[in-house]
Amino acid sequence: MTTAVAVTRPSSAAGAPALGRVALYGAAAGVLLLAGVSLFVGVADVSPARVLAGDPDAWNMLLLSRLPRTVSILLAGSAMAMCGLVMQMLVRNRFVEPSTIGTTESAGLGLLVVTILAPGMPLVVKMLVAAAFALVGTFVFVRILRSLPLRSVVLVPLVGLMLSGIIGAASTYLAYDADLLQTLSAWMTGDFSGVIAGRYELLWIVGVLTVAVYVVGNHFTVAGLGEEFTTNLGLDYRRTLAVGLVIVSLVTAVVVVVVGGLPFLGLVVPNLVSLLMGDHLRRSLPWVAVLGSGFVLTCDLVGRVVRFPYEIPIGVVVGVVGAALFLFLLLRKPARVG
Amino acid sequence: MIEVTAARKEYGTLRVVDDVDLRLPIGGVTSIIGPNGAGKSTLVSLISRLTLLDAGTITVHGLDVSRAPSRELARRLSVLRQENHLTARLSVRDLVAFGRYPHSAGRLTVEDERHIAEALAYLDLTELGDRFLDELSGGQRQRAFVAMVLCQDTDYVLLDEPLNNLDLSHAVDMMRLLRRAADELGKAVVLVIHDINFASAYSDHIVAMKNGRVVLQGTPEEVIAPEPLRRVFDLDVQVHELDGRRIAVYYD
Numbered sequence: 380m381t382t383a384v385a386v387t388r389p390s391s392a393a394g395a396p397a398l399g400r401v402a403l404y405g406a407a408a409g410v411l412l413l414a415g416v417s418l419f420v421g422v423a424d425v426s427p428a429r430v431l432a433g434d435p436d437a438w439n440m441l442l443l444s445r446l447p448r449t450v451s452i453l454l455a456g457s458a459m460a461m462c463g464l465v466m467q468m469l470v471r472n473r474f475v476e477p478s479t480i481g482t483t484e485s486a487g488l489g490l491l492v493v494t495i496l497a498p499g500m501p502l503v504v505k506m507l508v509a510a511a512f513a514l515v516g517t518f519v520f521v522r523i524l525r526s527l528p529l530r531s532v533v534l535v536p537l538v539g540l541m542l543s544g545i546i547g548a549a550s551t552y553l554a555y556d557a558d559l560l561q562t563l564s565a566w567m568t569g570d571f572s573g574v575i576a577g578r579y580e581l582l583w584i585v586g587v588l589t590v591a592v593y594v595v596g597n598h599f600t601v602a603g604l605g606e607e608f609t610t611n612l613g614l615d616y617r618r619t620l621a622v623g624l625v626i627v628s629l630v631t632a633v634v635v636v637v638v639g640g641l642p643f644l645g646l647v648v649p650n651l652v653s654l655l656m657g658d659h660l661r662r663s664l665p666w667v668a669v670l671g672s673g674f675v676l677t678c679d680l681v682g683r684v685v686r687f688p689y690e691i692p693i694g695v696v697v698g699v700v701g702a703a704l705f706l707f708l709l710l711r712k713p714a715r716v717g
Numbered sequence: 718m719i720e721v722t723a724a725r726k727e728y729g730t731l732r733v734v735d736d737v738d739l740r741l742p743i744g745g746v747t748s749i750i751g752p753n754g755a756g757k758s759t760l761v762s763l764i765s766r767l768t769l770l771d772a773g774t775i776t777v778h779g780l781d782v783s784r785a786p787s788r789e790l791a792r793r794l795s796v797l798r799q800e801n802h803l804t805a806r807l808s809v810r811d812l813v814a815f816g817r818y819p820h821s822a823g824r825l826t827v828e829d830e831r832h833i834a835e836a837l838a839y840l841d842l843t844e845l846g847d848r849f850l851d852e853l854s855g856g857q858r859q860r861a862f863v864a865m866v867l868c869q870d871t872d873y874v875l876l877d878e879p880l881n882n883l884d885l886s887h888a889v890d891m892m893r894l895l896r897r898a899a900d901e902l903g904k905a906v907v908l909v910i911h912d913i914n915f916a917s918a919y920s921d922h923i924v925a926m927k928n929g930r931v932v933l934q935g936t937p938e939e940v941i942a943p944e945p946l947r948r949v950f951d952l953d954v955q956v957h958e959l960d961g962r963r964i965a966v967y968y969d
């Protein structure tokens with residue numbers, strides 16, 4: 380009888396989701412197409428024709444540089460957009476994301492500290508130190524929020540920006556002291572041009588974490604209803620919060636270590652998706668992931684093409700495009716800032 | 718049966734709930750009345766484990782709310798607080814479906830879908846199912862929240878000031894609905910309410926609180942009378958019988 384049960388779902392819920400799924404597959408196909416284009420954009424001559432002809436130089440370039448770059452864009456883009464959404468649910472504020480609450484800055488500080496104290500450490504260790512710092516920074520943010528007497532919609536992102544500022548200032552001082560200012564600035568500005576085979580594989584971790592968030596997505600949606608709703612529904616609020624913060628910190632740290640900061644991504648993409656289809660994570664998260672990677676991919680292509688053969692770091696492009704998009708979102712729905 | 722034994726909650730030196738003993742049998746509508754600061758909302762929070770007890774015990778069907786697994790409690794008791802500000806943008810149907818969370822953890826079965834459809838129909842929300850909550854009026858949104866706790870299908874439904882922000886006709890609709898939920902679905906509805914005439918007209922049982930204590934309780938006939946009401950509110954109240962209902966008049 381179980382098979383019969385599975386197919387007799389109420390007809391009312393059948394029509395719209397099917398259409399939504401088609402649209403989602405369409406968007407995903409579009410992003411993959413763009414990824415295909417991205418493989419063949421660059422200074423070195425890697426054309427589809429040369430690849431198909433079996434040219435060893437073209438194949439080398441493709442496997443060592445182009446493919447790792449495109450894959451890491453897809454992984455980092457979807458994961459950072461997902462992090463923004465999870466943070467927004469956990470903090471219950473639409474205007475937060477890892478780069479505005481201290482997570483990204485903390486990861487940067489961690490990376491700086493480990494570089495000064497133990498420069499010879501392997502990348503994995505550096506990433507773990509960055510993740511630990513990111514976790515502490517994020518917990519400090521949530522801790523401050525908990526003790527705020529009045530928690531207004533505007534105050535929450537302000538507190539985050541101030542905390543980011545303080546952590547950033549500490550990093551700048553340390554970097555200045557150790558003569559690493561330029562290095563720090565290069566780290567914090569996202570850039571995929573340094574991504575080659577052997578230097579990006581850590582990003583597969585964030586791919587796994589994105590899938591994990593999708594699997595337990597309902598927990599985060601419930602947490603987004605608030606502590607009392609969550610308790611009423613029999614879910615452990617504090618544990619959900621802790622798991623979410625750990626995931627966000629880990630993802631942010633990996634992305635900072637491998638490619639650097641990608642600002643605004645976690646604000647723009649989830650807010651856009653929320654406007655279109657709400658915040659039921661099981662439904663919206665695939666969209667957030669697809670549009671997040673599509674957004675970063677587009678920005679990366681723009682950065683590579685606009686001053687060809689030179690490159691503009693993607694952090695700059697994402698910042699400019701993201702800020703403009705976010706301004707548009709703000710002006711669009713002024714009454715719904717909550 | 719909900720059994721509250723010597724329940725206490727303190728904020729600093731203030732005892733908001735002061736050694737309260739109370740039994741709430743299953744079924745019927747129970748109203749908790751009393752002046753501001755009497756501890757009504759805190760008592761509801763304690764019973765529903767949203768706030769932790771400082772002393773005493775509270776059991777729901779024998780389950781100690783401080784110790785029992787939260788999910789098991791969520792299948793017996795649901796609670797709706799008065800402030801329900803959501804950041805997550807959800808459709809009415811999504812919200813109501815989350816009422817099934819304690820039963821199926823988000824993987825909805827056919828049984829769950831039936832409960833969701835029934836809860837939507839019960840609150841006359843079927844047409845609005847696909848609308849987002851932030852597109853609804855205050856009264857509609859309040860109905861959606863009540864639909865969610867009904868969908869949770871618990872023996873006890875606790876509501877903290879469900880009439881807050883509702884105009885007169887929506888308030889009457891809400892009280893009728895809660896009465897029906899108690900009569901037709903056999904639920905025990907416990908609500909905190911300020912309007913004593915609503916309490917009088919729709920309750921089986923009234924609990925009056927003052928300064929963190931239960932000062933008296935009984936049927937509307939016993940509680941809605943000049944002498945008891947003076948004890949609770951320090952106010953001279955006349956009580957008239959109109960069409961078989963006891964109506965308090967407290968205007969000069």
